[in-house]
Amino acid sequence: MSDSYQKVSEEQHKNVPVNPYGPNPADYLSNVRSFQLIESTLREGEQFANAFFSTEKKIEIAKALDEFGVDYIELTSPVASEQSRADCEAICKLGLKAKILTHIRCHMDDAKVAVETGVDGVDVVIGTSQFLRQYSHGKDMSYITKSAIEVIEFVKSKGIEIRFSSEDSFRSDIVDLLNIYKTVDKIGVNRVGIADTVGCANPRQVYELVKTLKSVVSCEIECHFHNDTGCAIANAYTALEAGAKLIDVSVLGIGERNGITPLGGLMARMIAADRDYVMSKYKLHKLRDLEILVAEAVQVNVPFNNPITGFCAFTHKAGIHAKAILANPSTYEILNPSDFGLTRYIHFANRLTGWNAIKSRVEQLNLNLTDDQIKEVTSKIKRLGDVRPLNIDDVDSIIKDFHTDVHTPRLGPTNGPAIDEESNLLDSVKRPRLN
Ligand SMILES: CC(=O)SCCNC(=O)CCNC(=O)[C@H](O)C(C)(C)COP(=O)(O)OP(=O)(O)OC[C@H]1O[C@@H](n2cnc3c(N)ncnc32)[C@H](O)[C@@H]1OP(=O)(O)O
Ligand SMILES: O=C(O)CCC(=O)C(=O)O
Numbered sequence: 001m002s003d004s005y006q007k008v009s010e011e012q013h014k015n016v017p018v019n020p021y022g023p024n025p026a027d028y029l030s031n032v033r034s035f036q037l038i039e040s041t042l043r044e045g046e047q048f049a050n051a052f053f054s055t056e057k058k059i060e061i062a063k064a065l066d067e068f069g070v071d072y073i074e075l076t077s078p079v080a081s082e083q084s085r086a087d088c089e090a091i092c093k094l095g096l097k098a099k100i101l102t103h104i105r106c107h108m109d110d111a112k113v114a115v116e117t118g119v120d121g122v123d124v125v126i127g128t129s130q131f132l133r134q135y136s137h138g139k140d141m142s143y144i145t146k147s148a149i150e151v152i153e154f155v156k157s158k159g160i161e162i163r164f165s166s167e168d169s170f171r172s173d174i175v176d177l178l179n180i181y182k183t184v185d186k187i188g189v190n191r192v193g194i195a196d197t198v199g200c201a202n203p204r205q206v207y208e209l210v211k212t213l214k215s216v217v218s219c220e221i222e223c224h225f226h227n228d229t230g231c232a233i234a235n236a237y238t239a240l241e242a243g244a245k246l247i248d249v250s251v252l253g254i255g256e257r258n259g260i261t262p263l264g265g266l267m268a269r270m271i272a273a274d275r276d277y278v279m280s281k282y283k284l285h286k287l288r289d290l291e292i293l294v295a296e297a298v299q300v301n302v303p304f305n306n307p308i309t310g311f312c313a314f315t316h317k318a319g320i321h322a323k324a325i326l327a328n329p330s331t332y333e334i335l336n337p338s339d340f341g342l343t344r345y346i347h348f349a350n351r352l353t354g355w356n357a358i359k360s361r362v363e364q365l366n367l368n369l370t371d372d373q374i375k376e377v378t379s380k381i382k383r384l385g386d387v388r389p390l391n392i393d394d395v396d397s398i399i400k401d402f403h404t405d406v407h408t409p410r411l412g413p414t415n416g417p418a419i420d421e422e423s424n425l426l427d428s429v430k431r432p433r434l435n
C-alpha cells in the first residue's frame with residue numbers, strides 16, 4: 001500500500017442522515033438488533049477443501065473466536081475421527097466464554113459420543129428434502145421424526161442444549177418441515193435450525209419460511225446459509241428480519257464448496273443496521289487478525305474485495321469521491337474504518353484524481369501553492385497518468401518540481417534552452433525545469 005496510497009485523517013463520519021430504508025423499529029419480528037452468532041469455522045469450516053486444522057491450530061482459532069466475542073463455537077462431530085473427538089474434549093476444557101457445540105447426525109450412536117465430550121450443546125441435523133431422503137440416508141419422515149425424538153430426549157436428559165435442524169430445508173416439503181419442527185418444539189428444544197444446504201434460497205424465500213416457522217414454534221430459530229448463488233449474507237440478514245435469532249457463520253465463509261455466510265461480511269451488514277449493538281458485543285478490531293489467522297491456516301488469501309478487510313475496502317480513488325470523502329467520510333462510506341481499527345486511504349496517484357485530492361497532498365507535504373497552481377499541477381499528474389501507472393513518489397516529484405519552479409525566480413530564456421513540456425513530460429518528473 002505504502003507507495004501508491006495516502007493515509008488520510010481518522011476523521012469521524014459527520015451528519016450521517018437517517019436511512020429511510022433502515023430497519024423499521026416497528027417490525028416486532030426482527031432480531032436485527034439482538035442476534036447471536038454460531039461460529040462454525042471449526043465445523044463447517046473444516047469441510048472447506050483446503051482445511052486441515054491441527055489440535056494446536058483449533059485451540060488457537062477457538063481462543064481467537066472467543067476473544068472476538070462469538071456466542072457459540074460449533075465443532076466437528078466427535079464421531080468423524082478419534083482426533084476430532086479428542087480435540088472437541090480439549091476445546092471444552094479451555095473454559096472459554098463462548099458456549100461449545102458439536103454437530104452430529106440424527107442418530108443415537110453419534111449422540112452418545114457427543115454428550116460425553118463436555119460440550120454445552122449438541123446440534124443435530126438430518127436431511128428432509130426428497131433428494132437427501134432418497135440418496136443420502138434413505139429414511140422417510142416418520143423414521144426421521146422417531147429418531148429425532150429419541151435423540152433430543154436423550155441429549156436433554158444430559159442437561160445440555162439441543163438444537164434440531166433440517167438439512168436442505170428450502171427443497172423440503174413445507175408440511176413435512178412444519179410438522180417436524182412443531183414436534184421437536186413440543187418436546188422442548190433450545191433451537192430449531194433451517195439450512196440452505198445447497199445455497200438455492202433467495203431473501204424473499206428466506207423471509208417467508210422463517211416467518212412461517214416463527215408462527216409455529218416457540219423456541220429460537222437458527223439459520224445456516226450456503227453461498228453457492230451469492231445470497232448468504234443477504235439471506236442471513238433477511239432471516240433476522242423475519243425473526244430468526246442465530247446465524248451460522250465461519251471466518252471468511254469457509255465451508256463445503258464455496259462456503260457459508262462469512263463472519264466479517266455479516267458484521268459489515270449488521271453494523272450498518274445497528275452499530276451500537278454490534279460494537280457492544282463483538283471486538284471488531286480483532287476481525288482482521290482473525291481472518292489472517294484462518295486464511296493462513298487454510299492457505300488462502302483474504303479476498304481483495306472482502307467486506308471490511310479487503311485491501312481496498314476503505315480506499316477512495318476517483319476525484320469526485322476523494323473530494324467529498326475529505327470533506328465528510330460519510331459521503332462515500334457506510335462503514336467507518338476506525339470501528340475495525342483500520343485506516344482510510346485516498347488513492348491520488350492516478351489519472352482519475354482531482355485537484356482537491358492533490359491539494360490535500362500538497363498540504364501534507366507542507367508546500368504552498370494557490371488553487372490555480374494546484375489545478376495546473378493536477379493536469380501534469382493526469383498527463384503522466386495517461387502514460388503509465390503512477391505511484392506516490394511520481395506525484396510527489398511532480399508536485400515538488402512544480403513548487404520549486406513557481407517559487408524560483410525566472411532566469412529568462414538566455415539561461416538555457418526551453419524544454420517542450422509535452423515531449424519532456426517524463427523527464428520533467430525527475431529534475432527541475434528552467435524555462
Ligand atoms: C450438510 C452438512 O454439512 S452435514 C455435516 C457433515 N459433516 C460430516 O459429514 C462430518 C464428517 N463425516 C464423517 O466423518 C463421516 O461421514 C461419518 C463418520 C459421519 C460417517 O461415516 P461413514 O459411517 O463412513 O458413512 P458415510 O460418510 O460414507 O455416509 C454417511 C452415513 O450417514 C448416514 N446419514 C447421513 N446423514 C445423516 C443424518 N443426518 N442422520 C443420520 N444418518 C445420516 C448415511 O445414511 C450414511 O450411512 P450408511 O451409508 O452407513 O447407511
Ligand atoms: O446443521 C445445520 O443446520 C446445517 C448443516 C449444514 O452444514 C448444511 O446443511 O449445510
Ligand SMILES: [Zn+2]
Pocket residue numbers: 044197224226255256260
Ligand atoms: Zn453447511
